Amino acid sequence: VLVYLGEEIGLPAHRRVLKLLQLLQKEPPKWLRNLQPAYTSLMVTFDACRVDSAEVEAELRKYEARAKTVRGVKPRTVLIPVCYGGEFGPDLDAVAKIHGLKSYEVIAHHTSQSYHAYFLGFAPGFAYLGDVPEAIATPRLETPRKQVAKGSVGIAGRQTAVYPFATPGGWRLIGRTPMSMFQNDRKPMARISVGDEVRFRMISRQEFLELESG
């Protein structure tokens, strides 16, 4: 079942998603199998052998009504070091050109604010962060790359994200972080959790190499 809690990407709708998510995690119904939040919706997977979908819908409506009174958790802040441009950010100059900016101005915009982690998807630990300042919002590449380097930082429209693994990808790559975004021997495994506030910090190539080897 998909529960829609808004029609526009933004914090108001996402706060409702987070509250319903929190309540369902705290008091999981016995038929619950999985929860997948997104910008304005929550996908609730249930065990169809244990319950009818009408019952699930009725129960979710009750949860939704109660979720309004849930106190939101104070977001954690995650700071991500990024080396911008060059071989690490092959699309930085193109992004700058599209907006008539200098490369350092794109970096200044990207590091100027904190981003809200809307949800994780695509690959393990891949967090969709927003909202990127309008001044540097750039559509995806026409043709996605077959391979994007692990740790690459990309922009797609008003979203930004870090690729936790070397995967195919169509986002515009402006930099790379030496920080590991997903580790299976850590708890939680993903560096960024839904609802976190994320900031990017510019580092030099030298610092990148030091952090990477350390």
Added chain:
Amino acid sequence: MTLLGGSFVFPSGAVVALTGADFAATLDGKSAVMWTPLTIPPEGKLVLGPTRNFARCYLAVAGGIQVKPFLGSASTHLLSGLGGYAGRALRKADVLRVGAPAKRIPVRTISRAVLLALMPRKVLRVTEGPQIDLFPEDQRREFFRSTFRVSETSDRSGLRLEGHGLASRGYGAMITEGAPLGAIQVTPSGQPIVLFVEQQTTGGYPKVANVIGADLHCLGQLRPRAEVRFECTSLAVAVSLWREQEKLLVSPRRLFA
């Protein structure tokens, strides 16, 4: 195993079972039976493939193949290199450890009636997707009339279909949301993609339909270039077919001949 199969040597012997597609299996050169326990002598060699009918053959070993479970599963996630055996597909000369088998393994065979009932279907049953309204009426009709071909670029994350292109009116208007196994997304170029076992958990392309739970096992048996069609059914029918299948799979009285 997918399409090609492989050769497996069991230095200390084992009890195994082969299910799924017919990969023309032989044990020490003699034809090996499927759907029933098969005793392999020490140093016995099982040779499988290529396939004679569908895409996947499953080799189950009594005692289990010992890998470190990841998130409670022994499966491999190829994209991230997590789980299973070293996070990757098996290669020549890999050595797999097998756990201690049960003391007594009953020799039973899956009945013909069950095999017929679970035979991979060419017409997959689907329910309407959440964005069905973004597709004009005539295109929806065309979707259910068309025969699609499984593209050779398909993988564990999605089965890409070739054939009748679909164009949704609302492309771009949709906000990325959760997407389940079996969801049929339509890309801007009109190509349908059925999300498969290593699927992304969210998607931003409109979903025209969803393969029903009871037919998901058929997705794993579709070979590249195989033809497939879709037939629309109601949620109520989908649920009752799923419950029926789950009951069948846990009923020894009905499963075995």
